Amino acid sequence: MCEHRSTARRLGGVLAVAGVVWTSAGCGPAAGPAATPGTGAKAPAGAALHAERPAGVPEGFKRVGDATNGVTVSVPREWATLDLGTDDLDKGLAAAGLSGRAIREAKSSLRDLAAGNAVWASDPASIRRSATRFATNLNGFCRPGGAVAADDLINVAKDRLHRLDATVTEAGEVPLDQGRGVRIVYMFASGGVRVHGTQYYVPGAGKTCIVTLSTDQQDRQPLFDRIGRTVRPV
Numbered sequence: 001m002c003e004h005r006s007t008a009r010r011l012g013g014v015l016a017v018a019g020v021v022w023t024s025a026g027c028g029p030a031a032g033p034a035a036t037p038g039t040g041a042k043a044p045a046g047a048a049l050h051a052e053r054p055a056g057v058p059e060g061f062k063r064v065g066d067a068t069n070g071v072t073v074s075v076p077r078e079w080a081t082l083d084l085g086t087d088d089l090d091k092g093l094a095a096a097g098l099s100g101r102a103i104r105e106a107k108s109s110l111r112d113l114a115a116g117n118a119v120w121a122s123d124p125a126s127i128r129r130s131a132t133r134f135a136t137n138l139n140g141f142c143r144p145g146g147a148v149a150a151d152d153l154i155n156v157a158k159d160r161l162h163r164l165d166a167t168v169t170e171a172g173e174v175p176l177d178q179g180r181g182v183r184i185v186y187m188f189a190s191g192g193v194r195v196h197g198t199q200y201y202v203p204g205a206g207k208t209c210i211v212t213l214s215t216d217q218q219d220r221q222p223l224f225d226r227i228g229r230t231v232r233p234v
Helices: 004-024 089-095 101-109 111-115 150-163 218-228
Strands: 061-064 071-076 080-083 119-122 137-144 167-175 180-190 193-204 207-215
Touching: 071 119, 071 137, 071 207, 071 218, 089 101, 101 111, 150 167, 150 180, 150 193, 180 218, 193 218, 207 218
Parallel strands: none
Antiparallel strands: 061 071, 080 119, 119 137, 137 207, 167 180, 180 193, 193 207
């Protein structure tokens, strides 16, 4: 397992990226991708998922999130999940391999996401594939507000990501299983890890929902795109 202080630094560094992008659009407090290197977590009690596969969920996937979170997204069935608004963060982060000061620092970094009833999910098996023991993960949350034009959102996101020394490789409006959304693919360095990130911005009734996926493995993009197509505001 990675050293705890390094883990907390990486977590905070990755959180900063999407937080600046979303705040710059004037849509609410900062929040962003919780990328947590370390051992995998089993799904804690009370996690926002359904035991049976609902309609519209791909085979081998499960749905994360509900009306309380404001957004649902489907992830592979073996991924661990955590509802940051209702689940016990200490237990969930401990199950993810953190302890002591690392948990306190991680909870501080996740405060805005928890306040927004965000969902979080992670692939425990990704840690074994990662040279840096980085856990491939996602978070999803919604912010109230009127519709933002796709081009405006893309331009703001690209500008802020560039200011953070992130490289945007793809940005555009894409079809989803239900409706359309903005998809932004980028890369940046955090704590010695080269992070590959993908964000989906999906409009809902009086809100925009954001799902961010993070990994250090270059071959995860097809999976991220499959997950992203399932994002749905509720």
